Amino acid sequence: MRPSKYYYNPTSCRYEPARTSISRTAGYGILFSISTLLIFWGALSLHGKLFVTERGKALKKENITLTKHHASLLTGLADAEDVLINLNSQNSNLHEKIFETTLGKVVASRQGKESLLLADASHFKVAAAELKAQSSSISKTSGNHNKHLSTVEIKEEELRFLMFVPSIQPIENAALTKLVSGFGKRINPFHKGNYHHPGADFAAARGTPILTTAKGIVVDIKNGSTLQAGYGNYIEIDHGNGLITRYAHLEDVMVRVGQKVLKGSVIGSVGMSGGAIAPHVHYEIIRNGEQVDPVPYMMEKLNSKEYIELQKLGSKKNQSLD
Amino acid sequence: MKRTFTYNPQTCRYEPEFLTGKKLTRNLFRFFSLSFVVALGLFCWYINRYIPLEEQYLQQQNFELLVQWESLERKLDAAYSQLNELIDQDDNNYRVILDLQPLGSTVREAGVGGSEPLYLAEIKQYDLITETYKRFEKLKHQLDVESQSFNELAKVAETKRAMWASRPAIQPIDNKDLMRLHTSFGLRYHPLLGYVRPHKGLDFTAAMGTPVYATGDGRVSTSYYSHTFGNVVYLDHGFNFETRYAHLSKYNVEAGQFIKRGQIIGYVGNTGTSVSPHLHYEVLFKNEQINPINFFQRDLSNQEYEKLIKLVNHENSSLD
Numbered sequence: 171m172r173p174s175k176y177y178y179n180p181t182s183c184r185y186e187p188a189r190t191s192i193s194r195t196a197g198y199g200i201l202f203s204i205s206t207l208l209i210f211w212g213a214l215s216l217h218g219k220l221f222v223t224e225r226g227k228a229l230k231k232e233n234i235t236l237t238k239h240h241a242s243l244l245t246g247l248a249d250a251e252d253v254l255i256n257l258n259s260q261n262s263n264l265h266e267k268i269f270e271t272t273l274g275k276v277v278a279s280r281q282g283k284e285s286l287l288l289a290d291a292s293h294f295k296v297a298a299a300e301l302k303a304q305s306s307s308i309s310k311t312s313g314n315h316n317k318h319l320s321t322v323e324i325k326e327e328e329l330r331f332l333m334f335v336p337s338i339q340p341i342e343n344a345a346l347t348k349l350v351s352g353f354g355k356r357i358n359p360f361h362k363g364n365y366h367h368p369g370a371d372f373a374a375a376r377g378t379p380i381l382t383t384a385k386g387i388v389v390d391i392k393n394g395s396t397l398q399a400g401y402g403n404y405i406e407i408d409h410g411n412g413l414i415t416r417y418a419h420l421e422d423v424m425v426r427v428g429q430k431v432l433k434g435s436v437i438g439s440v441g442m443s444g445g446a447i448a449p450h451v452h453y454e455i456i457r458n459g460e461q462v463d464p465v466p467y468m469m470e471k472l473n474s475k476e477y478i479e480l481q482k483l484g485s486k487k488n489q490s491l492d
Numbered sequence: 493m494k495r496t497f498t499y500n501p502q503t504c505r506y507e508p509e510f511l512t513g514k515k516l517t518r519n520l521f522r523f524f525s526l527s528f529v530v531a532l533g534l535f536c537w538y539i540n541r542y543i544p545l546e547e548q549y550l551q552q553q554n555f556e557l558l559v560q561w562e563s564l565e566r567k568l569d570a571a572y573s574q575l576n577e578l579i580d581q582d583d584n585n586y587r588v589i590l591d592l593q594p595l596g597s598t599v600r601e602a603g604v605g606g607s608e609p610l611y612l613a614e615i616k617q618y619d620l621i622t623e624t625y626k627r628f629e630k631l632k633h634q635l636d637v638e639s640q641s642f643n644e645l646a647k648v649a650e651t652k653r654a655m656w657a658s659r660p661a662i663q664p665i666d667n668k669d670l671m672r673l674h675t676s677f678g679l680r681y682h683p684l685l686g687y688v689r690p691h692k693g694l695d696f697t698a699a700m701g702t703p704v705y706a707t708g709d710g711r712v713s714t715s716y717y718s719h720t721f722g723n724v725v726y727l728d729h730g731f732n733f734e735t736r737y738a739h740l741s742k743y744n745v746e747a748g749q750f751i752k753r754g755q756i757i758g759y760v761g762n763t764g765t766s767v768s769p770h771l772h773y774e775v776l777f778k779n780e781q782i783n784p785i786n787f788f789q790r791d792l793s794n795q796e797y798e799k800l801i802k803l804v805n806h807e808n809s810s811l812d
Binding site: 174175176177178185188202205206207208209210213214215217218219222223225226229230232233235236237239240243244246247250251253254256257258260261263264265267268347350358359360361362363364365373374375376397398399400442445447448449450491 | 495496497498499506509523524526527528530531532534535538539544545546547550551553554557558560561564567568571574575578581584585586588589590591594614615618621624625628631632635638639642645646649650652653656657659661662708733753777782783786787796797799
């Protein structure tokens with residue numbers, strides 16, 4: 171095919187076929203792409219404006235609804251939080267009024283986690299070495315202990331003696347919340363003076379079963395007490411070896427004098443007979459004729475952490491319930 | 493621009509090319525129609541393949557809103573956990589101590605709903621929003637119940653405190669002034685009348701003019717001179733308790749007056765049927781005398797007793 175375009179070359183005085191220049195083609199190409207893209211973009215936005223898909227419509231509606239109700243719920247929630255703050259202050263007031271002691275705010279310590287997060291690898295190395303040393307020393311001592319225990323013979327007599335030592339709490343108290351006031355100097359609820367409180371008070375709803383804390387014989391009961399002072403209805407159980415336990419302010423007494431009772435058997439129910447301001451059981455351990463702190467005698471069914479917690483609760487200098 | 497030529501085979505000559513309007517229009521038309529066709533193709537391919545831009549934007553917005561909603565839910569959770577702590581305190585602590593029935597979930601959750609809120613139609617189709625509203629309404633209701641409950645508890649606690657404060661709980665005479673305490677309650681030989689008759693109180697022997705303290709908060713129901721009791725003060729403590737203080741040399745209270753525990757109401761004397769200065773003290777529960785020995789704290793130390801007395805009498809004098 172013959173070329174369609176020619177140039178006049180003045181040096182050779184001839185018409186020469188024009189060659190297609192690259193720059194020209196590229197220029198046309200760029201121009202073409204730009205115009206194509208512009209048209210494409212325009213079509214796309216026009217399409218977007220004119221034809222909103224069903225999904226788009228739904229989304230738009232949902233977004234508007236979400237925005238609106240988010241705002242309204244947020245203000246509602248702020249009001250609710252105000253009520254909560256108010257309730258919290260009422261709560262501490264009430265606590266103060268009833269227990270004569272301020273409500274200890276439990277502030278969760280995040281120290282441990284933070285220090286763990288900030289620790290670098292070298293810390294872990296040290297900690298790991300420490301742990302390793304500890305575990306090996308523990309396994310060593312535990313080995314010794316096991317050997318020791320396997321060689322020590324516990325006589326049947328001693329086992330029997332242990333069965334007669336009070337070792338549980340007088341009511342079911344897995345959450346440890348029921349020990350309200352312990353042994354020692356406490357505020358008397360009636361005259362608000364300090365006095366010696368000779369036992370531990372476990373607050374519980376009326377009718378909560380009371381459990382014997384060790385094997386023993388019922389030596390004294392009082393039932394049908396109408397006096398608004400003193401122990402009210404109570405049970406005394408002799409465990410031998412100079413140990414007596416007393417359970418006071420009962421509603422019902424379910425045992426009689428002379429009856430043998432086993433550890434954990436139900437002997438009565440919680441009430442507020444006698445001089446009590448709340449339904450509770452006042453629990454005393456009398457060793458050789460003298461009341462002693464009963465909390466150390468409640469180690470069974472508790473791990474060491476719970477035991478420490480119980481001791482803490484029992485040593486609070488608050489108001490007793492009788 | 494260099495001029496271009498075309499070869500015209502009819503004239504066998506090279507003729508210069510001129511850019512006519514017609515030609516230009518044709519060229520432009522060709523250029524744009526081609527461009528348009530390509531763009532259209534691109535557009536069709538894009539529409540088939542990708543979500544429209546508007547929708548993408550909405551989706552992004554929706555995602556952000558859902559994240560915000562999630563944080564709202566977390567706030568709601570936090571409020572619930574605080575409330576549940578309070579409910580736990582209420583039911584398992586205060587209601588036990590104050591001897592009230594726990595409210596229980598039936599009371600706490602009853603009556604949620606009621607009239608349909610206006611916004612309901614608007615949010616019916618959105619389960620997420622509906623659920624959150626339901627939870628929020630429940631929270632509001634429970635907060636309402638809890639507020640009422642706390643008000644009730646505060647009221648009951650106040651009454652109980654008054655009750656505990658008014659109960660006879662101390663000795664009417666200070667240990668250090670006390671010479672002798674006749675703890676005989678019941679039948680005994682009357683030293684003046686000369687026969688056995690029930691003795692319905694306790695006798696505190698003390699020097700003339702020893703102060704006598706009220707043993708609990710209460711109102712003076714009457715104070716007068718009786719032939720048997722001499723100068724006598726009756727205190728009504730409410731809650732079925734009453735105390736009587738007899739044979740006083742004088743009293744300094746009058747009927748209707750409010751007395752606090754530990755306040756001086758009179759002084760030991762020898763009036764009425766009495767042979768020596770002493771205080772005859774009675775405690776009545778439901779109009780029946782009971783042994784007062786049960787109603788004072790025997791293990792209250794002297795120091796504590798004096799602190800108590802001083803506090804009350806100081807309070808009173810400062811009021812005058």
